[in-house]
Amino acid sequence: MATAALSTAQPAPGQAAWRRFCRHRLALAGAVIIVVLVLGSAIGPYLLPFDDTYIDIMKRFAPPFSGAHILGTDELGRDVLARLMMGARVSLSIGIVAMVMAMVVGIVVGAFAGFYGGVVGAVLMRLVDAVLCFPTIFLLLALAALTEPGLVTTTVLIAATAWMWVARVVEAQVRSLREREFAVAALAFGSSNLRIMFRELVPNAVAPIMVAATLNVAKAILLESYLSYLGYGIQPPAASLGNMLNNAQIYLTSAPWLAIAPGVAITLAVTSFNFLGDGLRDALDPRMNIP
Amino acid sequence: MARYVANRLAQAVMLLVIVSAIGFALLHLAPGGPLSQFAASAQMTQEDLDRVTRQLGLDRPLPIQYLDWFGRMLRGDWGKSYRDGEAVLSVISSHLGATLELMTTATIIAVLLGCWIGILGALRRYSLFDSLATVGAMIALSIPTFWFGLVTIYVFSVTLGWLPAGNRETVGDGSFLDLAHHLIAPAMVLALVETAMWGRFMRSSMLEVINQDYIRTARAKGMPEWRILTVHALRNALLPMITVAGLQFPTLLGGALVAETVFTWPGMGRLFLDSIGYRDYPVVMGILMFSATMVLIGSLIADILYAVVDPRIRVG
Numbered sequence: 132m133a134t135a136a137l138s139t140a141q142p143a144p145g146q147a148a149w150r151r152f153c154r155h156r157l158a159l160a161g162a163v164i165i166v167v168l169v170l171g172s173a174i175g176p177y178l179l180p181f182d183d184t185y186i187d188i189m190k191r192f193a194p195p196f197s198g199a200h201i202l203g204t205d206e207l208g209r210d211v212l213a214r215l216m217m218g219a220r221v222s223l224s225i226g227i228v229a230m231v232m233a234m235v236v237g238i239v240v241g242a243f244a245g246f247y248g249g250v251v252g253a254v255l256m257r258l259v260d261a262v263l264c265f266p267t268i269f270l271l272l273a274l275a276a277l278t279e280p281g282l283v284t285t286t287v288l289i290a291a292t293a294w295m296w297v298a299r300v301v302e303a304q305v306r307s308l309r310e311r312e313f314a315v316a317a318l319a320f321g322s323s324n325l326r327i328m329f330r331e332l333v334p335n336a337v338a339p340i341m342v343a344a345t346l347n348v349a350k351a352i353l354l355e356s357y358l359s360y361l362g363y364g365i366q367p368p369a370a371s372l373g374n375m376l377n378n379a380q381i382y383l384t385s386a387p388w389l390a391i392a393p394g395v396a397i398t399l400a401v402t403s404f405n406f407l408g409d410g411l412r413d414a415l416d417p418r419m420n421i422p
Numbered sequence: 423m424a425r426y427v428a429n430r431l432a433q434a435v436m437l438l439v440i441v442s443a444i445g446f447a448l449l450h451l452a453p454g455g456p457l458s459q460f461a462a463s464a465q466m467t468q469e470d471l472d473r474v475t476r477q478l479g480l481d482r483p484l485p486i487q488y489l490d491w492f493g494r495m496l497r498g499d500w501g502k503s504y505r506d507g508e509a510v511l512s513v514i515s516s517h518l519g520a521t522l523e524l525m526t527t528a529t530i531i532a533v534l535l536g537c538w539i540g541i542l543g544a545l546r547r548y549s550l551f552d553s554l555a556t557v558g559a560m561i562a563l564s565i566p567t568f569w570f571g572l573v574t575i576y577v578f579s580v581t582l583g584w585l586p587a588g589n590r591e592t593v594g595d596g597s598f599l600d601l602a603h604h605l606i607a608p609a610m611v612l613a614l615v616e617t618a619m620w621g622r623f624m625r626s627s628m629l630e631v632i633n634q635d636y637i638r639t640a641r642a643k644g645m646p647e648w649r650i651l652t653v654h655a656l657r658n659a660l661l662p663m664i665t666v667a668g669l670q671f672p673t674l675l676g677g678a679l680v681a682e683t684v685f686t687w688p689g690m691g692r693l694f695l696d697s698i699g700y701r702d703y704p705v706v707m708g709i710l711m712f713s714a715t716m717v718l719i720g721s722l723i724a725d726i727l728y729a730v731v732d733p734r735i736r737v738g
Contacts, residue, residue, distance in 0.1 A: 157557065261440035264714040268676035269694065273710045276698040277451050349564065356566045357680060361695060373566075380572055380684070384580050394569035401564035409560070 158410020161403035168400055172219035181210035183217040184368045192386050203388050206378060215392050218370035223400065225286050225371075226352035232290035233351070234344055237297025242328045244298070245305030256302060259295045267292050268357055275363035285364045289354045293347055300343045304336035338415035342408050349404035356397045372397045426729050434722045441718065442495065445711045446488050449703065495711070501704035505697075510708035514690060520590055521689035525678050527609040529667075532616030537663070539617070540624025541656070544632065555621060562618035567677050571611045571684035578607060588686040608685040612677050616670060623666045624659070631659040661732050668724025672717050 176183065181200070187208035195203040195211075202211035244255035262270075271292050278284045308314060309332060317327045333340070352372075358364035359373025367374060372393045379390035475481050482490075494500070500510035539559075543552040579587035585607045586592070592600050631637065632655050640650045679691025686692070690709060697705040729735045 157560075257436065257440055261437050261444060263672070264437065264441050264717045265444075265710065266672040266676040266679075266713050266717065268679055269710055269713050272679075272694065272698055273448060273706055276701070276703075276706060277448065353564070353566060357568065360566070360568050361683065363698070376569060376572065380575070383572060383576050387576055387580075390569070390572050390576065394566065394572065397569065398561070398565050401566075402561050405560055405564050 155410035155413055157406045158413075161406035161410065164399060164403040165407065168219060168396075168403070169223060172216050172223060175216040176213060176220070179210065179213050179216070181213045183209065183213040183370055185209060185213075192382075194386075195388050202392050203386075205375075205389055206382060206386070211375075211389065211392055214370040214375060215372075215396060218372045218375050218393065219396055219400070221282070221365055221370065222352055222355050222372040222397070225282070225289065225355045225365075226348045226400075226404075229286045229289040229293065229351040229355075230344055230347040232287065233294040233347055234297055234340070236290070236294040237343075238301050238333060238340065240294070241298040241301025242305050242333055245302040246309055246324065246328050246332065248306065252302070252306075255298075259298050259302075262292075263295050267354065271354060271358055272361065272363060275358060280363050280366055282365060282369075285355060285358060289351050289358070292354070293350055297340070297343050297347065300339050301333070301336060304339055305332045308332045308335050338411075341415065342412045345404055345408035345411055349401045349408065352397065352404070353401050372400075423729065426735070427726055430722060430725055430729075434718055437718055438715065439492075441714045442492050442711065443488065445707060445714070446491055448710070449491075449707050450484075500708045500711075503697075503705050504702045505700055505705075510704050513693065513705055514708060514712055517688060517690045517693045520687060521678055521682070521691060523605070524608055524612060524681065524687060524689060525674055527605055528612035528616060528678075528681075529674065531609060531613040532620050533663075535613070536617040536620025537624045537660075539621040541628050541659075543621070543625045544628035545651070547629065552625075555625075559618040559621050562614050565614070567611060567615060567680040568684050570614055571608070571681060574607050574611055575684070588684075590688055608681045608687055611684070612674070612681040615677055616674060619670055619673070620663070620666065624663065627662045628655065628659040631655045634658075661728070664724050664728045664731070668721040671720040672713075675713050675716070 187204070190200070190204050190208040191206060193200050193204040193208075195201065197203065200210050200212070202215065205211055205214070240255055240259070244252040244259075271288055274288050274291065275284070278288070305328070313335075314327060314331055317331050322331070355364055355371065356373035356376070359371045360376050362374075362377065365371035365374050367377070375393040376390060379393075382389055480487065498511055500514075502509055503513050539555050543555045546552055574585075575587045578585040586604050587607075590601065590604055592604075632651075637650060637655055640654050641647075645654075675691075678689065679694060681687065682689045682691040683695055690713075694706065694709045696702075697709070
């Protein structure tokens with residue numbers, strides 16, 4: 132009986148976090164939208180009778196909701212909905228893969244800088260500061276100008292311009308966790324430095340890392356859309372949410388629907404990941420709450 | 423104070439060295455490196471290339487080359503554009519005015535609107551206005567700037583016909599009213615993200631201040647509420663905004679590039695994109711270094727200013 136009373140008085144930390152997360156309705160909505168977008172872009176193309184690169188020159192510029200093409204067709208008579216689904220597939224994949232790459236680099240740099248401190252930490256963190264001096268879009272475009280555009284380069288370049296924030300977060304966490312008893316105990320047990328860093332310290336910083344990861348996906352999707360819109364990301368005929376807007380400006384007067392669907396999709400995806408990140412921050416770390 | 427400034431200056435110089443090293447490395451990563459312009463022309467034989475390599479000093483060790491390049495950067499010799507042979511620094515400065523005009527206007531809009539939204543949100547916390555502003559700010563931060571530009575053009579230029587769809591002036595006109603008319607749409611687009619950021623920072627800064635003890639003391643003394651808010655709370659809440667201005671600078675520059683592209687605004691961002699299209703590496707690298715240096719100086723000024731107005735920083 133005493134245990135029952137105790138368990139109601141103090142729910143497990145995980146449960147409390149889950150409850151806080153559910154209270155954050157916008158984050159929940161974000162999570163639902165992300166699931167819908169992922170499922171839609173993964174399964175959707177198989178349900179449509181149209182191929183995203185199939186050109187039907189007789190049916191150029193069909194407006195939305197007119198006949199077979201639900202979202203209409205573009206300047207080459209390709210089905211906009213099919214391109215939207217394939218484009219979302221490309222954009223979401225880039226967002227997630229670039230996030231994973233940025234996380235790996237950021238965590239490694241942050242862990243080393245935070246753990247060793249001193250000269251190593253100073254050099255690594257000044258490098259982070261220096262890269263942050265370059266406005267992201269400028270750096271991204273300059274790098275893109277030096278490489279051959281494509282799926283892999285776009286992903287790598289976005290990761291290359293996004294790891295610095297993660298490194299800052301991880302460095303601050305590791306620097307403070309390093310002094311805690313469990314870290315000192317691990318050292319006393321004779322654990323190697325690498326083991327302490329990546330088996331003790333980094334796992335204890337998982338909450339802020341998860342928040343950073345979620346916000347990073349939002350940022351990566353946004354950067355992909357900028358890069359592809361400007362013509363240095365995903366190259367046609369392959370679709371991405373950004374390059375679908377490539378020609379939209381020319382046809383803004385005659386076919387405005389070409390600009391609407393991809394833009395709404397990008398905004399929806401980025402907003403959802405941002406709200407999800409916000410909700411995770413509130414749920415996982417109540418101390419980070421602004422009073 | 424002098425000690426703080428000296429410290430901060432030394433840091434900035436060190437950062438500049440690292441930034442320039444990254445810029446130098448990128449220059450050498452370019453296909454063909456600094457020689458690409460010559461390698462591209464078919465008449466150049468390998469012998470010619472070797473000769474140019476020696477003339478330009480590209481056969482020297484890399485550290486020497488870097489020092490030489492850095493020295494020339496400091497003296498204002500940033501190389502010549504591949505396109506028309508004009509000096510890079512003068513190409514940049516001829517486009518800088520348009521960009522600064524756009525950035526300044528957008529910042530003024532964003533600061534006024536963002537601070538107002540943030541202050542009101544903090545004072546009426548969790549009200550309908552505050553919730554709408556919070557959600558609106560998050561959406562504003564998630565909208566791709568170029569798409570917002572397209573929507574603006576569609577609504578205000580194509581449908582309503584109120585605003586011009588691009589360019590800085592009507593050819594042959596160029597009066598103040600004409601310039602202002604062209605400025606509205608791009609400035610509005612650039613200001614969107616900035617307003618959202620300023621609003622969020624202003625809200626949290628204001629919330630932090632109005633929960634302080636000295637505000638409660640002022641209330642307890644029976645001071646009128648407007649006086650508490652303007653004289654005691656607002657003055658202190660505005661201080662951290664200086665740092666925000668510094669932090670916002672890179673985003674502002676990047677946003678300007680995108681807005682300039684959508685609205686064919688003849689600024690530095692458009693020049694950057696054009697230069698990338700022409701593979702004009704000296705100008706590309708020049709603008710990259712220039713923007714990074716601007717960011718560096720911006721954050722240096724913000725930090726020093728903050729220390730001037732808030733003595734706690736200098737001591738701590």
